[in-house]
Amino acid sequence: MRAILAAVLLGVAAGTATADGAPAALVAVVIDDVGDRLEAGERTVDLPGPVACAFLPHTPHAERLAVRAHEQGKEVLLHQPMQAVTHNELLGPGAVTLEMTEPQFLRTLRENLLALPYVSGINNHMGSLLTRHPGHMTWLMEELQRQGGLYYIDSRTTHHTVAQRMADEVGVPAGRRHVFLDNRRDTGAIRAQFRTLVRTAKRQGYALAIGHPYPETLAVLEAEIPKLAEAGVRLVPVRTLLSASYKRRTEQWQASWSR
Numbered sequence: 177m178r179a180i181l182a183a184v185l186l187g188v189a190a191g192t193a194t195a196d197g198a199p200a201a202l203v204a205v206v207i208d209d210v211g212d213r214l215e216a217g218e219r220t221v222d223l224p225g226p227v228a229c230a231f232l233p234h235t236p237h238a239e240r241l242a243v244r245a246h247e248q249g250k251e252v253l254l255h256q257p258m259q260a261v262t263h264n265e266l267l268g269p270g271a272v273t274l275e276m277t278e279p280q281f282l283r284t285l286r287e288n289l290l291a292l293p294y295v296s297g298i299n300n301h302m303g304s305l306l307t308r309h310p311g312h313m314t315w316l317m318e319e320l321q322r323q324g325g326l327y328y329i330d331s332r333t334t335h336h337t338v339a340q341r342m343a344d345e346v347g348v349p350a351g352r353r354h355v356f357l358d359n360r361r362d363t364g365a366i367r368a369q370f371r372t373l374v375r376t377a378k379r380q381g382y383a384l385a386i387g388h389p390y391p392e393t394l395a396v397l398e399a400e401i402p403k404l405a406e407a408g409v410r411l412v413p414v415r416t417l418l419s420a421s422y423k424r425r426t427e428q429w430q431a432s433w434s435r
């Protein structure tokens with residue numbers, strides 16, 4: 177029930193239709209790991225349409241680029257570093273880890289949020305270890321709720337993630353990444369992943385992709401985003417996509433109750 181409440185709190189109409197009246201398939205795109213490099217960040221922020229920009233905390237260009245993203249009508253996400261199973265030397269500043277107490281965890285998260293303007297939500301950077309721990313993920317979701325309706329996008333760096341379950345229990349709007357655009361940093365492979373995104377959206381009504389500010393990824397997005405409308409697909413902000421996905425899940429629950 178709290179998930180339904182979260183959908184109501186999102187307060188965004190999910191209904192969008194194509195010219196022939198059929199509901200449009202919705203896609204959202206998050207570009208994360210933004211903030212360290214200015215030129216790549218500017219090109220990301222200038223992408224066509226409401227592509228969401230996820231900033232690593234305390235990086236040199238995050239604050240300025242977040243202001244520009246907001247001015248361009250793009251959502252700003254905190255790309256929160258979370259402890260992984262391996263390669264934790266890559267976490268960077270502002271990371272949360274399993275050995276932190278709740279006050280340490282919350283202080284780190286709040287400092288990250290305070291340093292970044294216009295934040296709408298959070299997604300995890302790395303996190304293949306931390307996102308499977310219900311206690312820490314509950315601390316995170318409770319803080320998102322205290323911050324006044326921030327949402328959570330699970331990057332899904334592990335199949336063992338409990339993020340959606342903990343978000344549902346606390347009543348935080350949450351969704352997940354369906355497609356990684358650029359695990360292979362190759363234009364042809366990225367274009368194929370973009371087609372997978374469109375196919376997934378047409379099948380389930382909505383789909384969310386995560387990519388990185390690589391020149392190859394940005395070039396594919398610059399070319400492909402303007403063609404989405406004629407394919408009957410609409411690029412929307414993450415919050416709109418979450419609202420649509422909750423509506424869909426609610427309808428599925430209602431259908432299963434009435435059976």
Ligand SMILES: [Zn+2]
Nearest residue numbers: 208209301302
């Ligand atoms: Zn990342």
